[in-house]
Amino acid sequence: MELRSVEELMELLHACRGARGAPGRDVEPVDLHDHALQTAALLRRSHPADKELQIAGLVHDIGRLLRPGDDAGHADHAADAVRPLLGERVSRLVRLHVAARRYLAAVGPGHGGSAESASALTRQGGPMSPAEAAAFERDPLADDAVTLRQADEAAKVAGLDAGVLEDWRTVLELVAARHARLGAVD
Numbered sequence: 001m002e003l004r005s006v007e008e009l010m011e012l013l014h015a016c017r018g019a020r021g022a023p024g025r026d027v028e029p030v031d032l033h034d035h036a037l038q039t040a041a042l043l044r045r046s047h048p049a050d051k052e053l054q055i056a057g058l059v060h061d062i063g064r065l066l067r068p069g070d071d072a073g074h075a076d077h078a079a080d081a082v083r084p085l086l087g088e089r090v091s092r093l094v095r096l097h098v099a100a101r102r103y104l105a106a107v108g109p110g111h112g113g114s115a116e117s118a119s120a121l122t123r124q125g126g127p128m129s130p131a132e133a134a135a136f137e138r139d140p141l142a143d144d145a146v147t148l149r150q151a152d153e154a155a156k157v158a159g160l161d162a163g164v165l166e167d168w169r170t171v172l173e174l175v176a177a178r179h180a181r182l183g184a185v186d
């Protein structure tokens with residue numbers, strides 16, 4: 001499925017209220033709605049100028065709603081859905097957030113995340129091999145994808161107020177308008 005308007009995307013994000021999305025996720029401390037807001041807020045704090053990175057954080061897990069139960073494919077579903085609306089960079093950052101988890105699991109200790117995350121990692125292919133990690137590092141978006149993944153992992157704090165979805169409508173419209181303009185030039 002492809003999202004055609006910011007309104008459609010906002011509705012999907014609102015529908016993340018109360019959703020956990022994957023088996024075992026009911027043990028997670030926050031729903032997908034709060035998780036999206038917390039991820040975006042963390043990225044806004046660390047990278048205030050990078051609206052696309054913030055928006056990628058906001059939408060990175062909508063694949064869990066688009067195709068419930070497909071843990072391994074959730075990044076691809078979300079990336080495909082947002083690409084026509086938000087452009088290639090946001091789409092690629094969303095697509096890479098699972099690869100970034102597998103990369104971080106490969107490059108050092110202390111990156112394993114929660115127990116739930118560890119079992120999700122196994123479902124998603126386990127840590128990268130050295131060759132896969134080397135290939136990942138050559139991607140120009142690798143650093144940003146790792147930044148997104150670290151915010152993702154930190155954005156699971158029960159009761160933390162990270163604002164409301166409406167705060168992001170203007171930013172979504174800005175990124176969508178920029179993409180529409182650039183798209184028109186092609």
Ligand SMILES: [Fe+2]
Binds near residue numbers: 035060152
């Ligand atoms: Fe996430």
